[in-house]
Amino acid sequence: MKIHSAEFIASCVNPEQYPRERLPEVAFVGRSNVGKSSTINSLLIRKKLSKVSVTPGKTRTLNFFRIKTPDKVVSDMFFVDLPGYGYAKVAKSVRQQWGPMIERYLTEREQLFAVVQLIDSRGVEAHDVTTYQWLVHMGHPPIVVTTKVDKLNRSQRNPCLAKLCQLLKVPNPDEVILYSAKTNEGRLELWNAIRERGETGQAQKENF
Template sequence: MQRVYPKFLLSAFSPEHFPAPSIPEVAFLGRSNVGKSSLLNALLGSKQAHISSTPGRTRSINFFSITDSPDRQQPQLYFADLPGYGYAKLSKSISSEWPKFIEPYLAERPTLALCLCLVDSNIPPQKSDAQLIHFLQAHDRRILVIGTKADRLSGNARVKAQAELRKGLAVEDLLLCSSKTGAGLKEVWSAIYTAAEDEG
């Protein structure tokens, strides 16, 4: 897996805060506590994304710039870490924020090359995940669904979980991965680079 050099760029609370659209962007989406920060950190090889034991801590879109060399001034990619959803105690306050700046980002951002939709591979398909995927499909977004925490599944359970998620979420592209063991991370990077090249 190629080494990358990430750098925290900014936290956006409104469309005015978004960086100028110039290079391909990859959005990370998922329910609270699905393991989004863990996956981001595993992909980046650093502790850039803050992991909290309290679900729903991310309230802004956090942008990270990615380069393949510490000497390169211009980033090649932006990663966008979006707020989690579906956590009962915070879902109302977070969902009220979605139309203001999260939906415009997902629906209108011209440089958004790929949406990584994270789902927990240990639980059945969730309605909120299906709604998000449908929203992205309606806006012709490129999607890869990632089943997180796959290290908790044995061989047969992995096959069953993958089939159930594909059927329940009505998607073909679905990848199981584990931030803990690194399984699937190479394939995630491959999808990211392919989408970025197609966008560029």
């Protein structure tokens, strides 16, 4: 996927601050430090667009990036980098704000056409499972991406993937995308999955 432009637009904590332009949106969810910001940068071939940190809890607001590509299906849209869930060291008062902030965005945002859920390829946590189930329940079955696969050797890959599919009960294990923001492995597959959701969304709109 070629990227015409990728631009930071806004950092938001409530809906009044969300961008006014009604463009299709793709949200990236996952626990703190799983690699959401790195994956966004890798997809966009930008090194520093979304801030990456070794310290979990870096992204604390909903960050909107406007993306333009030459592809008709995904020509103009927003990527939304969400704060990570489940990081105990972030002050409790901050964590208490994050849950409702993320939930509200995911449940109310009409132009949200794809949710990408990132899970560390080295291990699924209970919070990942509940988030996955909640997203399915809310009508946003996510594109599941396992991150940091460069940290696994070849013999570890299949068992890790099988475990993840078993815990999440994903209906189609072939659709889980193995990703590395370090090597860009999985970049094409993830773009294809986002594009596919875009096509489905457009077809649904035309049927109304």
